[in-house]
Amino acid sequence: MNILVIGAGGVGASMASIAESRSFFQSFNLADVSIESAQRAIAVLDDPGRFRAVQLDARSEDNIVALIREVNADIVVNACDPRLNEPIFRACFTAGVHYVDMAMNLSHPHPTDPYNQVGDILGKEQLAAHDAWVDKGLLALVGMGVEPGLSDVFARYASDHLFDEIDEIGVRDGANLAIEGYDFAPTFSIWTTIEECLNPPLVWEKERGIFTTNCFSEPEVFHFPEGIGPIECVNVEHEEVLLMPREIECNRVTFKYGLGTDFINWLKTFAYLGLDSAEKISVGDVRVAPRDVLAAVLPNPAKLGHLMTGKTCAGTWVKGTKDGQPREVYLYHVVDNQQTMSEWGCQAVLWQTAICPVVALELIARGTWKHSGVRGPEAFDAVPYLELLAEYGAPHGMVEMGEGRWPSPTRTNDPGWSRPVRKPTTV
Secondary structure (H helix, E strand, C coil): EEEEECCCCHHHHHHHHCCCCCCCCCEEEECCCCCHHHHHHCCCCCCHEEEEEEEEECHHHHHHHHHCCCCEEEEEEEEEEEEEHHHHHHHHHHHCCEEEEECCCCCCCCCCCCCCCCCCCCHHHHCCCCHHHHHCCCCCEEEEEECEEHHEEEEEHHHHHHCCCCEEEEEEEECCEEECCCCCCCCCCCHHHHHHHHHHCEECCCCEEEECEEEECEEEEEEEEECCCEEEECCCCCCHHHHHHHHHHCCEEEEEECHHHHHHHHHHHHHCCCCCCCCEEEEEEEEECHHHHHCCCCCCCCCCCCHCEEEEEEEEEEEEEEECCEEEEHHHHHHHHEHHHHCCCCHHHHHHHHHHHHHHHHHHHHHCCCCCCEEEEHHHCCCCHHHHHHHCCCCCCEEECCCCCCCCCECCCCCCCCCEEECCCCC
């Protein structure tokens, strides 16, 4: 297999480091608009022989197609932020190669009533292209990071092996990470964090379908394992809510982050000031998007690992019945920043995101994961994935929940925040 990874940031660089010790690929091409970034990522590898740095402006579909053909890629991994999904996704279809991303196409909330009406959902154009990809015999594996990604694998495993009937699936993400010397410093892309957290959250119910709620709605205290402890989690917009019901029979799907009050207040402030906007405005003689400015002035998450302490947990809480009895479990994956920094030179959140598509690539290369069309990770057998993840040295865990066991989540009554709907800026 010849791999092309587009994006040499923290996740793309970590993918190269993780893949280095595996033998399932012939070549690994790491592309970025800054070839120096790709070169730096490859230069630190112990055995860079199968790796190549290339320059690519991924805004151009034609450029991507040309590079796919130049490196004879069999599969392309989109390690860019979702703004570049469309040209990369289309280029893979045009070039006739498989595609993997870790976040689906951006949504467009309802313009006037976003907390009561659904706009254009995440990945709308990608999911609509399913039949065309099937007809061409190509796979577009969308949402194959840790969340979405591993969280979907957990849901599929629970459905196949742990439950007879599932009532609710809830992805729950929490961490006790701290960054020395910073009052506010995101551990992942602030651009993506704002997009997820300040768009109207999505909830899926069997009787209602997809609907939206207030930002930071339905708060609950969730007890995370391995020393992280109880954290208040709130609804945000995320792909699992859309993907899981396509393959798994259940009654409700949610996604909640453990953001914390301080982080939420920072996000609210950005929204009130208009700093969350991705729409370009005129500033002197230039046009810039406020969110891009915010991302530029905040520290790069990929360069904060040496200042970080603590653990991050990604997991899927599932509630239903087994053999006629109620059952509740939390399948999870915990990563310690000290370990990832010492062993891989990468901070925990980026490393956890990066290992997930690498495991999927190996399963695809082996022929273990086979499909065509636009599909999420829950469309595939979870067992070989979890076994291979453990072989990589990153096993998952599970706790049984309920009375006398691991604590179930406890809901509070905060209705959330209906942020003001700002009219489009005209200049």
